[in-house]
Amino acid sequence: MKIINCFNIFLLALIFLTIPAALSQEPTPEMLKAKEFFSNAGIPGDKWKEGETMQPHVAPAAHHSASLLYYPNTEELQEDEVRVIFMGSTYYPTQSQSGMSILVQLGNGENFVFDLGIGSLRNYNSMRIPFNTIxxxxxxxxxxxxxSDLPYFMMFRPIQSGWTPLNIYGPSGSEPRYGITHMVEHMMEMTAWHQDSFHAWPIGEGYNPKVHEFDFMDEGGTAYEANGVKIIHWPTSHTKDGATSYRLDWKGRSICYTGDNRPNSLTIKYCGGVDMLISEVQTATVSLTSQALGMPPAIAAYTVDTSHTPAYGLGYICEKTQPKVCVATHYSYEDVFNTETVAEVRHHFKGAFAFGAPDLVTFNLHGKGKVWWREGVAADSAQIPLPVFKTETITFPAPRHQVYDVINDTVEANEIPMEKWYPKGHKPERVKEWPLMEDVTIPNPFKRSEK
Ligand SMILES: [Zn+2]
Ligand SMILES: [Zn+2]
Known part of the structure; x- marks a missing residue:
């Protein structure tokens, strides 16, 4: 027993003496090499070229909460960051794709929407974008x-507290009746019944859109300029005069969205070196595409050859402009065609390429000239997001009339009195009239307002 104890003491002494000696020891060349390996393994630096198309500027940011998926309202935009969400991405709506609509969110809190095609609004709800932030x-x-989602948006934006005028921008046409002003005026006529019915609720200026029509022939003219954001436009060839392309610039970030068109030399002129060049695309397989999508080949060939951008054309434009990422949208996103489409773009362009499809794909322009893109995630069921008010109080604009001012007495008399169908005492007081026909200011009730 005594011998064992002595041996243990000897061992302990040995350990206490050797550990500090080991810690103070100079690292061996092997240790340094291992440290180098663990620090830099897999990081190219100038040691090798990474991939075929992914340049060093393609990277996620540390603050992106999931690097492969974008979950709405999980990330704060940095003050100089831009987020671009494809709320619609095609021409024929399907379960996974709506008509064209692109939301551009700036780090200063401003939102800009480009196009508002069929079905896209449900994606704004799914991605938690309140109408009153647009x-x-x-x-x-x-x-x-x-x-085609504009009439609905116009009518329901005030119901989601969008009580200011909506600014609508777009081109003139070859005649006044083909310009955006004419379209909006007549859309407001089309919605006369809807407007008058909803004028029994607070609408404010929500049904007084401000239309900003610009000359469709103006090359590089300014469509919008405020708070450091500049949006220019130029004419493009697509089925009829009055189609336009845009470029947005803010804090050194830049996005071109060319809309629908034939490949256009002005796009090369105005989009050189942008962060994102977003263009429509058609796979140059007209006969096959026609069989798959059910369009007679003659119509498909005529449509593409007069009015659209085959993927070869997009590749050519991106090769000439060298965007940080070349983005193809307005596209029926199908596995069977995707690799072919990429191959056609690659015939000319070797840089980073992405589909702006299917719906919800999300791009971030961040850091020092970086770009990243991910699938956007929406829950299967969506609810309307709460409106955003940045003020301590909100002011309800006065309605123009009461509901029963625009329902005649005979029709109203056919209503079954509520006493007959509410349980006794369940609804003691009926709110039959808006209580005050003037503006009312109250504390902001949306305590849980989303950003
Ligand atoms: Zn289109
Ligand atoms: Zn079109």
Missing amino acids: DHVFFTHLHMDHM
């Missing part, structure tokens, strides 16, 4: 796959 909508042209 004040500026730009249209590339007036085909319904790009604008």
